């Protein structure tokens with residue numbers, strides 16, 4: 001059997017996203033982690049159109065939950081700081097605009113990202129480590145305020161915008177799906193947020209329309 005490269009790519013995508021398939025479909029609401037990039041996963045906290053629209057960031061606590069799920073927060077603050085949702089949404093809009101603009105060699109406003117980088121910047125401390133009997137540099141992020149909590153997301157955006165090949169940042173080709181991903185496949189032919197959610201749906205639709213035409 002001749003295996004086309006598209007088939008192989010699809011399988012890689014499918015295998016890579018088993019967790020997503022079993023816990024999230026587009027019919028379920030909630031965060032999805034399909035982008036292969038933390039900054040894009042953050043932008044993807046709002047996705048879909050019409051009946052499939054999902055907004056994952058609805059209050060300060062939901063932002064803390066997302067940070068935990070994304071692995072960006074080992075210890076949750078006792079109480080989500082006020083203003084966390086507002087800052088997160090402002091940064092998400094800015095991030096989305098910057099990625100879109102940068103893909104075509106344009107600039108968009110980076111103010112909010114720079115503010116988070118400055119005000120959320122971890123402090124550094126020199127500490128003695130008794131176990132290794134040596135000094136260690138320890139970084140501390142103040143997670144009791146919104147800037148400290150969102151600093152790793154701003155950092156991820158910086159990494160994406162300064163080091164990633166932005167032509168490999170694309171939107172899922174599924175109808176009414178708006179999820180972005182960073183295509184890290186070898187062939188760079190990834191087309192879907194996940195094979196199970198959009199890939200199969202679109203392939204079935206294409207098959208039906210071919211049958212109709214025939």
Ligand SMILES: [Zn+2]
Pocket residue numbers: 172173174177178179192193194197198
């Ligand atoms: Zn999709």
